Each structure stands twice: as C-alpha cells, then as structure tokens.
Amino acid sequence: MSENTFQTITSKLWAMANELRGNMDANEFKNYILAFMFYRYLSEHQENYLVTNNVIDVPEGMTVNDAYKEEADGEDLADYLEDISSSLGYAIAPDDTWATLNAKIDNSEIIPSDYQTIFDNFNKNAELNAEAIQDFRGVFNDINLGDSRLGSSTTARAKSLNNIVKLVNGIEFKDENGRDILGEIYEYLIGQFAATAGKKGGEFYTPHEVSKILAKIVTNGVKESDEAFAVYDPTMGSGSLLLTVGNELPHDARSGAIKYYGQELNTTTYNLARMNLMMHDVTYSNMTLNNADTLESDWPDGPDEKGIDHPRSFDAVVANPPYSAKWDNDKTKLKDPRFSDYGKLAPASKADYAFILHSLYHLNNDGTMAIVLPHGVLFRGAAEATIRQTLIEKNYLDAVIGLPANLFYGTSIPTTILVFKKNRKNKDILFIDASKEFEKGKNQNTLTEENINKIISTYEKREDVDKFAHVATLDEIKENDYNLNIPRYVDTFEEEELVDLQEVKKMLAQDDADIKKLEAEIAEQLKILGV
Incomplete structure (x- = not known):
C-alpha cells in the first residue's frame, strides 16, 4: 500500500x-x-x-x-x-x-x-x-x-x-x-487519540519511534529459532510496544513463534491492549495479559500457596512505566524476591527503581531488557543510590542512552533508556548522548529514521564516538560514586572559535571609516538640497 x-x-x-x-x-x-x-x-x-x-x-x-x-x-x-x-x-x-x-x-x-x-x-x-x-x-x-x-x-x-x-x-x-491494513489503521488511531489526549495519552501510548529503539535493542542478535520468543511488558499501555518488538524479530511471521505477556493497571487501557494485539493477528493462545498493579503481588507466576516463588522469565522485557509514580513501599516488600537482593526499596514517591527491579527479575539469563525512565534514576541519592550501585556491581547494566526532550505525550522532560543483561561478559557501560538527535515539530519533537539508526548502530558497535558516546570502565563509574549522569561520561562541549582581536580591531576601524564616508555623502546631499 x-x-x-x-x-x-x-x-x-x-x-x-x-x-x-x-x-x-x-x-x-x-x-x-x-x-x-x-x-x-x-x-x-x-x-x-x-x-x-x-x-x-x-x-x-x-x-x-x-x-x-x-x-x-x-x-x-x-x-x-x-x-x-x-x-x-x-x-x-x-x-x-x-x-x-x-x-x-x-x-x-x-x-x-x-x-x-x-x-x-x-x-x-x-x-x-x-x-x-x-x-x-x-x-x-x-x-x-x-x-x-x-x-x-x-x-x-x-x-x-x-x-x-x-x-x-x-x-x-x-x-x-x-x-x-486494519492493524496499521488501528495503530494510527491510537497514536492520534494519544496526541489529542495530551497527558492522558502518555498513559497508554509510547511514540512509535521510541518503541522502535527499545525493540531493536532487545532483539539485537536474536537468530531465527524453532523455539518461541517470549516478550514481557509490565506496564503495557495499549500493547503497541509489545507489537513493535514482534515486528523486529526475524521469525515474527510464524504462528506461535512469539508469546506476548503484558500487565496493565488501568482497565480501559488493558482492554485497549487486548483489542490491539488481536487486531494485529495475535491469537488468544499467544498472548497472556493481566489487569493488575505490577508492583503489588508478583505476576506472572509469583509465589504459590506455600509462598515459594516460581517466576516466569522472558527473552526480552520492555517498559515505559509511569515516571516517578507513587507506590506502596511497605517494609514487608523487602522480603519480596523481586526486591530483596538490593537491601533498600525505591522511595514511596518514586517507583522508578521498583519497576526496574520487577522487570529485571523476570528477565532470563540470556535476554535483554530496555526501560525508559526520567534522568533522575541516573543520579538521585539515598535508597536509589544503593540500588543503582548494587545493579552496577552485579554487572547487570549494559547501556545508558539519553533521549531528547519533548518526545512523549504529556511530558516535555528528557528521558533515558537503561539496557540490562544478566550474563554480561564485559564489565563496562556504554553511554550514548542522543539528546540532540531529533527533528523539531510544532508541538513535539520526533526521532527520524536517521536518528534511530545512529543510536542503534552506536549501541551495536560499542565504541567511543566523539561528543556522542563513551564506553566507561567500572573504575570510571566508581570514581563518580556510581553517579550515571551522562555529561560525566560524554563530553558534548563545543569549543567556541578563538577570536582574533587584531582582526576585530581592523574590522571596527573599517566600519568607522565607512560610517564617516557615508555621513560626508549625506551632508553633501543636504547641502545641494539647501537643507
């Protein structure tokens, strides 16, 4: 078409x-x-x-x-x-x-x-x-x-x-x-309604360009296989992010090759996700969606009647959770296996790290996780600093990608993509500053295909790129007290061109001479006119 x-x-x-x-x-x-x-x-x-x-x-x-x-x-x-x-x-x-x-x-x-x-x-x-x-x-x-x-x-x-x-x-x-083309039309309408709904739109829709980056990251290196690929989104919204992951897989056309799992708190949005997946030809047997609070009792496959946890793990986990949302961080959650290894709970006023730990808990040992969050997760202190340090020491954090501001519906703040893997062989962290990689729109910035390709290519090559990317060693991270603020690792400062003062003096003298000449010509014309 x-x-x-x-x-x-x-x-x-x-x-x-x-x-x-x-x-x-x-x-x-x-x-x-x-x-x-x-x-x-x-x-x-x-x-x-x-x-x-x-x-x-x-x-x-x-x-x-x-x-x-x-x-x-x-x-x-x-x-x-x-x-x-x-x-x-x-x-x-x-x-x-x-x-x-x-x-x-x-x-x-x-x-x-x-x-x-x-x-x-x-x-x-x-x-x-x-x-x-x-x-x-x-x-x-x-x-x-x-x-x-x-x-x-x-x-x-x-x-x-x-x-x-x-x-x-x-x-x-x-x-x-x-x-x-029904699925494409449906996706278009969801995007249009999200754009019109403003802040509420951000609750159920992740802009397709951002979804594409997450999807390309978590499917990077995945080969065609006879085994089903399982992807999970713990805050799935309309389900569009899940579908984008499916589209990036080499075997997405085969029936049963992809198993979609998702969870959503808002019932209306949960219904929207069910419809969206099925209208993209996902059969009910290939999707398992749940309408519940992700941060409360664990799902899928949480503790059994004896309290023993049997978590289901996935090949890929993607998420764009509500930023710095409130949550119930009752101290009993320190016994929850999702959070117990980190010694601290995310603060009640900011659930960002709770979403990270829940998502990571359900990632399998060979999988990749990508989550979008506000920049505060990179440098905030107290309990969040403890959790961040533990994640780094466990060698789970693979990359930090800074995105431009004003990409999302309902918020103009810049965001960051955190990439996690459990069985990493390298002990460094890739930092990418893509904050200037966008096309300015009337109400919202967008990522072009060129911007997306530059980010993904840099992620794949994992090399330093002047003023854009840096592969930081663990020692560098420690020297910065586990603060992951991107400018600490990627220097984007542009030196201003040195000014030749003698040249400036010469130009000013020439300008002064031109002005005096012009004044003389004007005076001569006025004299002729008898003024």
Whole structure:
C-alpha cells in the first residue's frame, strides 16, 4: 500500500471521527470507535473461519451471514457457538454479527437496547472457552451506552452509535493489493487519540519511534529459532510496544513463534491492549495479559500457596512505566524476591527503581531488557543510590542512552533508556548522548529514521564516538560514586572559535571609516538640497 493511499484513508477517517465525537473528549471517544472497529474485526474474522473451515455451506447468491443465520438456527445454534468458540476463543451469534447490525441500521430496524444485547451476548459466549475467558470477557465494557454526551435521549444516543457503526463500516480494511491494513489503521488511531489526549495519552501510548529503539535493542542478535520468543511488558499501555518488538524479530511471521505477556493497571487501557494485539493477528493462545498493579503481588507466576516463588522469565522485557509514580513501599516488600537482593526499596514517591527491579527479575539469563525512565534514576541519592550501585556491581547494566526532550505525550522532560543483561561478559557501560538527535515539530519533537539508526548502530558497535558516546570502565563509574549522569561520561562541549582581536580591531576601524564616508555623502546631499 502506498504511503499516500494510507494517509488518505487515515486522514479522512480522523476528520470524520472528530466530526462525530462532538463535545466528547477524544480520550473518551476512542473507547467507542476503537471498540466498534474491534467488533467488526471479530465478526468478519468469524465469517472467514466459517467459510474456510467449511463450517457452513454458502449457496451461490447468498451472503455468508445469511447462510450462517439459516444453518445456525434454533437448537443448532448452541452447537455452532461451541464449535466457533473452541477455535477462535469467542463466538458471535447470527443475530449479533456486524453484518446483521448494519442491516438493521440500514432498514431502520435498530432499537436502542440492541447494543446492550449484543455486548451482553458476547460476554456470555466468552464463557464457552475456559482458556480464552480472560482474553475476551469484558473487552467491550468501556463502551458507555448511556453517556449523555452521545445524546440527551435513548433514541438520540442510539443514533450516535449508529453513526459510529456506519463510520467504521466504511473503513477500507484492505489495500489495493488485498493486504489487510486494519492493524496499521488501528495503530494510527491510537497514536492520534494519544496526541489529542495530551497527558492522558502518555498513559497508554509510547511514540512509535521510541518503541522502535527499545525493540531493536532487545532483539539485537536474536537468530531465527524453532523455539518461541517470549516478550514481557509490565506496564503495557495499549500493547503497541509489545507489537513493535514482534515486528523486529526475524521469525515474527510464524504462528506461535512469539508469546506476548503484558500487565496493565488501568482497565480501559488493558482492554485497549487486548483489542490491539488481536487486531494485529495475535491469537488468544499467544498472548497472556493481566489487569493488575505490577508492583503489588508478583505476576506472572509469583509465589504459590506455600509462598515459594516460581517466576516466569522472558527473552526480552520492555517498559515505559509511569515516571516517578507513587507506590506502596511497605517494609514487608523487602522480603519480596523481586526486591530483596538490593537491601533498600525505591522511595514511596518514586517507583522508578521498583519497576526496574520487577522487570529485571523476570528477565532470563540470556535476554535483554530496555526501560525508559526520567534522568533522575541516573543520579538521585539515598535508597536509589544503593540500588543503582548494587545493579552496577552485579554487572547487570549494559547501556545508558539519553533521549531528547519533548518526545512523549504529556511530558516535555528528557528521558533515558537503561539496557540490562544478566550474563554480561564485559564489565563496562556504554553511554550514548542522543539528546540532540531529533527533528523539531510544532508541538513535539520526533526521532527520524536517521536518528534511530545512529543510536542503534552506536549501541551495536560499542565504541567511543566523539561528543556522542563513551564506553566507561567500572573504575570510571566508581570514581563518580556510581553517579550515571551522562555529561560525566560524554563530553558534548563545543569549543567556541578563538577570536582574533587584531582582526576585530581592523574590522571596527573599517566600519568607522565607512560610517564617516557615508555621513560626508549625506551632508553633501543636504547641502545641494539647501537643507
């Protein structure tokens, strides 16, 4: 698909979405349009399953939906739903399909309660497959069908929902070559809603350029393998960072080659992540997502009923957690195996190191972890200094990469990427100062492909680059009292050109002579004019 075609589709869609949302906040409106896109995807995916697996016969001249209605009728319906659910993890009855919903709208047969019925039935059918319940149940719960901003009456609200359905139905999900572009459109919309939502947008979306750097780092050197690659994001937001890691792997096209794990505290955002992964063709069997507080009880596979911990470890861990968030650092957490090796807990007002230690705890011995955090983690003292020193002494910290300011939604502060590995052979730390590697935008700075390639190339080569990168020895780190502030290691000072005072004096004399000459010419002209 050409870039122009994609931009035309997405720009038109965004303009129509903005027109439809009226006085509703963009962050709220996203719950409707993204959810209905997902419902359309599930319904059409089910249609494809029914045909390609010969679950139903579709006579010539009949639509798949009509054939489904005819066959899955009466007492046979339960059997069909069981069959569909066992394969897809969900099932949509003939009366609730996307095609049926649109037909009802077109024929003015829709009634306000139809929407609630559709989603209630979806949740009910999600119970049919025990292995998939967690992936599908409640995924549409963020659609507030009674929101007064949709309309002042039940009928008005139903009309607004009808308009959203028709907007989504008009989206072209395939490009001119027949390739499915739904995932790309969905990702575009998430990014647009994040940009419009300001600070709230930063809670569920990591800019794609930053995600790309993290993904390239944690997949660096990974070879194609018959074994599944497991990636974990403990603060997954919309799940986009997980998907970016998948896209960077050499074997991402093979079904089951990647296992995605993620955790998210915000329920609305958790639902968004479930939808996002599945709309990028991640099957429910290849994703394990959890709606909980990452820093409370450990997940996945924390302590058993006897209190013995069995942590699951991953080939890659990526994270962009909330910066300097508050957390419950009760002293009992010093017994938590995630934190117990470090002697101190992250302060209650700044959970940054708690997220680092949780993530590192779930990294396997051959894996790579990359996490984005504010620069304060590099130099703050007290408990954080103790944890930082211990991490360095354990030889876990591999690289520190300083990013430009104003890259993220909702905050203009510069950030840093910390890279960790457990089985490092070298005992140095690579510092990269990429704070000037950006393209200035109207509201936000962005990383270009050239900026990204420069950072990754420097990370791979692991060599000193004048005013950009330095490989620091452990002795250097110790001399700086384990302070990792990047300017201590990468000197970006640009010496000003020496000024030749004699040359300046000569230029001033010439300027003075020019001025006197000009004044004389003006005086002569005034004399001629008799002034």
